[in-house]
Amino acid sequence: DSGVTQTPKHLITATGQRVTLRCSPRSGDLSVYWYQQSLDQGLQFLIQYYNGEERAKGNILERFSAQQFPDLHSELNLSSLELGDSALYFCASSSHPLSGGTTDTQYFGPGTRLTVL
Amino acid sequence: SQQGEEDPQALSIQEGENATMNCSYKTSINNLQWYRQNSGRGLVHLILIRSNEREKHSGRLRVTLDTSKKSSSLLITASRAADTASYFCATESNDYKLSFGAGTTVTVRA
Numbered sequence: 001d002s003g004v005t006q007t008p009k010h011l012i013t014a015t016g017q018r019v020t021l022r023c024s025p026r027s028g029d030l031s032v033y034w035y036q037q038s039l040d041q042g043l044q045f046l047i048q049y050y051n052g053e054e055r056a057k058g059n060i061l062e063r064f065s066a067q068q069f070p071d072l073h074s075e076l077n078l079s080s081l082e083l084g085d086s087a088l089y090f091c092a093s094s095s096h097p098l099s100g101g102t103t104d105t106q107y108f109g110p111g112t113r114l115t116v117l
Numbered sequence: 118s119q120q121g122e123e124d125p126q127a128l129s130i131q132e133g134e135n136a137t138m139n140c141s142y143k144t145s146i147n148n149l150q151w152y153r154q155n156s157g158r159g160l161v162h163l164i165l166i167r168s169n170e171r172e173k174h175s176g177r178l179r180v181t182l183d184t185s186k187k188s189s190s191l192l193i194t195a196s197r198a199a200d201t202a203s204y205f206c207a208t209e210s211n212d213y214k215l216s217f218g219a220g221t222t223v224t225v226r227a
Contacts, residue, residue, distance in 0.1 A: 002159060033215075043160075043205065045215040056214050090159060105150075106215065108159040 003027065004109035006091050011117045018079040021112045025072055025093030031055070032074040033094075033106060034066055038087035049074055081116045088113050121149075121206045121218030129224045136193040138221040140206030141186075143217045147209045149182055151191050154220070162207065163191075196225045 003026035013019055023034050034046040036059075045058035049068035054099075063081075068074045078085060092106040124139045132217045140149070149166045153159040166173045166182045166189065179192040193200055203220040210216065 002161070004159075035217075041174070042219045045214050047218065056212060058214055080191075088157070092160075105162050106164060107162065108152075110159045111157075 002107040002109065003073075004091060004093050004107050005088075006109035006112050008112060009065050009110065010113050010115075014117055015081055015083060017081050018077065019030065019081065019114065019115075021076040021078070021089050021091075021092075022074060023074045023076070023091030023109060025074070025091075028108055029093035029095050029107070030072065031094045031104075032068055032072070033092040034060075034074070035090040035092065035108075036087045038084075040091075041087075043090075064095060069112070078114070083116050086114055086116045121208050121216060122214070123204070123206055123218045123221040125214070126219070127222045127224070131198055131225065131226050132196060132198060134196055136196050136200070136203055136223050136225075138191050138223070139190070142156045142206075142208045142216075142218075143187065143188075144208075144210055146184075147211060147213070149180075149189050150207045151178075151180060151189075152180060152205045152207060152217075154205065155202045163204075163220055193223075196223075198227050199227050201225045 007022045007025045030051045033048045037043045048056040051082040066076045088111045090111045092108045094104040094106045121140050121142045152187040154160045158212045164175045177194045182189045204224045205220045207215045207217045
């Protein structure tokens, strides 16, 4: 158990809908990362938040957005869903970027499996 | 886009044997990390090697890094059935983003 929790575990929805995935980082971790894992694209970095602020952006679609709240939990919002958005969505957390620019170890949650029908 | 590429894509070995997988990457990195993923579950961090390190050990794991060749290897010694999983290398670039490879699927036969 990594200490990172994600809800829900499974989500089945229809095209065009909007869903919200939730992540609670490990106690004390300030950074939250979101990843998408699909069969064709592999594991893709989406976005990172650090202490409530967006810190880095990856291959995140404009239909997707995220935020980190004052209690450090994070939500990933996916809208206008398409069949191709079906994937495993992982959240990871780390304590803080170490001085010198390297990040700390990332601890992954169990993921949310999204199925778009 | 994926920066790291693992080789081989799949590996099947007998329990007790060693498993070696390789990772190649394209751009300069801060560090390289190896993760394990059991089927459909979250990733588990195994080991991190910084760009100024050449070799690192953790239990039955040995990781090497050759920045001149932009490559790394992960060796699992004395494999066990519980080592059956997918293994991913991830490179952290200068903008702190982690890029994952496609992974190596390891099957350890009893």
